[in-house]
Ligand code: ANZ
């Protein structure tokens with residue numbers, strides 16, 4: 023007998039499948055389509071377990087759908103632009119392209135080792151000119167549609183290296199990763215995409231996505247952050263000018279005791295009195311150097327300063343002071359707020375700190391006034407002139423209505439979502455394809471000149487701004503429109519742009535004439551199942567939805583939403599050892615399992631599961647698992663250990679368990695001695711009891727596995743069903759029967775999407791010459807599920823009165839129920855009291871009556 027040798031068969035079948043083109047996407051087929059997509063990886067250099075889990079899940083789905091008769095598109099690519107490649111260039115002098123392509127080659131090989139049924143002919147890499155040419159083309163579509171524009175915005179500025187830093191390059195203390203300098207905020211002219219134009223549709227269309235987790239839809243809705251309220255204007259004393267504020271609580275207008283501007287607000291300069299000028303300037307400088315996070319943090323004290331200017335509350339005609347404060351953000355609403363300390367938590371804190379007056383205008387229904395903190399709930403209006411006594415909900419509309427009549431303001435809808443800042447002052451990204459001409463202004467690079475290629479003769483010093491900006495030959499070009507010497511844009515695009523459209527390219531990945539042929543992309547889209555990490559729940563998905571809608575409006579696409587169903591897989595966690603006193607993580611190799619202590623300090627260690635990461639020494643290298651057990655076992659373990667959306671705790675014993683299960687399946691199949699029976703048509707004619715039972719187990723497995731996979735992809739319970747079937751086959755007493763042969767075949771076929779290599783090998787050992795992966799998915803026979811019946815004798819007072827047919831597996835209670843309800847029992851009992859019922863399972867029921 024020969025043994026299961028994963029290393030040998032996995033390599034053999036991967037080679038065979040590649041040669042036979044098994045995983046190629048069918049193009050001329052009238053089958054229904056299914057687009058199965060994993061979020062493409064960043065080519066960091068090596069695969070981690072999170073990748074393995076992600077791609078295994080998508081692969082099982084793709085394989086299942088093929089067997090179920092769909093034509094399947096299951097592609098892969100690389101999200102290949104970004105900072106780490108540029109850091110490698112700065113630190114080690116390796117050109118970003120070289121570093122990236124080396125990593126891609128290595129990771130592609132690792133992916134192929136997993137036996138993923140990917141159509142590699144459609145591979146894309148966002149850093150390749152034949153891809154970013156179209157990223158640039160899409161940018162120009164946005165420009166033409168008026169959806170790309172430039173404005174000044176704050177960037178992180180390293181004053182020592184004289185360069186812009188990405189947020190990831192600034193540590194939590196606000197210092198540069200490289201120079202260690204305190205990072206400053208600096209205003210630069212930057213490119214934005216007008217995602218706010220689509221805020222309402224992006225919010226509303228979440229309703230078109232029943233196949234998305236509610237949690238993700240909620241996160242998107244919160245990010246878009248729609249709120250309804252009012253825009254109200256406060257005239258400035260002594261100036262012919264007004265301060266517009268946005269408020270969600272117009273019902274508190276009578277409680278306004280001051281107005282606050284964001285320090286960056288253009289009116290700040292104008293309302294500040296000469297006495298306050300110096301203090302205001304100093305405060306503005308300080309605040310603008312802080313990040314938004316620092317400014318809005320709940321626990322930080324609210325800081326501000328009076329400008330000396332005054333405004334008028336148009337409802338009360340009261341004069342109130344104008345302040346500036348760090349907690350008012352320039353980018354939100356109007357960048358100005360009416361301060362209502364009695365009913366807003368931040369305003370209350372601020373007023374207490376700055377000694378501003380607090381005026382209560384809303385009280386709870388029971389009338390008790392709150393003075394120790396802000397009362398933020400709805401209630402009844404007081405101290406509010408003609409509006410006294412109104413409920414606050416009603417009051418909101420009444421105030422807005424009055425304001426509209428008097429020209430003080432109007433109703434307003436506000437979104438938290440801001441336009442998308444896409445400019446990066448870096449090298450390793452798609453250059454923004456425009457040229458700045460002194461005569462013509464901003465000129466798009468003509469389509470025929472795309473791509474604007476990344477030059478290779480650049481220097482990576484990490485100092486002095488973007489390498490592109492320093493390269494004369496790149497920067498100095500004639501204007502495409504008038505020929506005057508002009509300057510090329512040197513900003514590159516945020517890498518989120520590259521990943522906002524890659525799924526549209528796979529259906530037509532090699533097209534050199536067009537971004538994609540709309541007929542092909544419309545045919546395959548939208549993605550039927552998207553699988554990826556929850557960390558992309560907001561930005562990547564929102565941006566992809568935005569791009570889809572814009573390209574639809576440009577006439578390129580005929581659908582509204584890119585991803586029909588979304589599965590966000592849980593984390594892969596490793597066993598973690600931590601010293602609770604020092605907070606240090608200890609590698610498991612240094613830990614004595616029976617007595618886990620810190621080898622240095624002797625402290626007893628905490629042991630728990632946490633997301634695998636290098637810094638916590640709790641990772642498991644996929645390569646090691648593949649080398650030891652093979653890809654099929656790794657896949658089976660990952661699928662069996664937890665439902666796909668839940669976190670998964672890595673446990674070697676369970677990996678071992680799946681390896682043993684595959685070995686059992688192997689032995690079961692290779693020990694079939696009646697191979698001829700395999701080819702016989704199974705009949706349901708006269709089957710023995712054992713055959714009927716086995717057949718029921720087989721068809722139950724088909725039914726359960728199919729339902730587990732079709733519902734919410736419950737791979738773990740599907741694998742349990744396969745284990746049951748393998749046990750039923752091992753225990754079967756009819757191993758010569760064609761039913762047994764049917765069972766063996768069924769096990770192999772149902773297992774195929776999960777463990778593609780071993781099943782292919784076994785399929786061939788069973789005498790087949792085609793692939794198990796091209797077999798039609800099995801359908802269960804409902805009649806096989808019906809349990810066998812037995813004859814149940816009915817006795818009254820020990821005397822046999824007749825018999826009925828009942829299901830074989832009926833338990834005692836069920837047998838009694840069948841007997842009581844039978845015509846025989848009813849006839850003989852005739853309303854008399856039943857004193858006792860004796861049930862002999864499998865045989866009879868005896869009623870004692872009186
Ligand atoms: C007066 C008021 C009274 C407010 C009250 C709240 C409670 P959302 O729901 O997030 O839209 N606000 C407006 N613009 C702001 C800005 N640029 N920076 C900081 N805060 C700003 O919140 C809207 C509320 O946030 C607005 O309603 C305003 O405070 C504040 F009892 O106006 B409110």
Ligand code: ZN
Pocket residue numbers: 459460461462463465501502503504505506
């Ligand atoms: Zn010009």
